Amino acid sequence: MALTKTNIVDQVQERIGYSRKRSSDLVETLIEIIKDTIGTGEDVLVSGFGKFCVKEKGSRKGRNPATGDDMMLEQRKVVTFKCSSVLRDKINDKA
Structure with a gap:
């Protein structure tokens, strides 16, 4: 079950x-x-939690999953997340 915005508001x-x-x-x-x-x-860096980064993805060749046709995907920006070592240790029960 995912933590929702409503759950976060309730916990705050x-x-x-x-x-x-x-x-x-x-x-x-x-x-x-x-x-x-x-x-x-x-x-966006949140100490003890992780870092949200904006990355550029170049245009690339892709495939339409419905038809199987080749197509070009345009360049775009994506958000990535890298967790901190503190969070990684907590996830792996090392804390």
């Missing part, structure tokens, strides 16, 4: 004791700041 409300509205505003503001920063092409 529970852990910090903010009202539901204030918790929701806080989470929404944080997400907007991250989106705006990534949208300008800058990386």
Whole structure:
């Protein structure tokens, strides 16, 4: 089961004791700041968690899965995530 924005708001409300509205505003503001920063092409580094990076992907040859026809895929930007060693250790039960 995935952690949703609603779950995050609930946990902020529970852990910090903010009202539901204030918790929701806080989470929404944080997400907007991250989106705006990534949208300008800058990386977002959250210590102890990881780094969101904007990468350029060049145009390349691809295939339409429905028809099997060859096609050219345009260059584009993608967001990648690299977790910190702290998070990696937690995932692997080393913490």
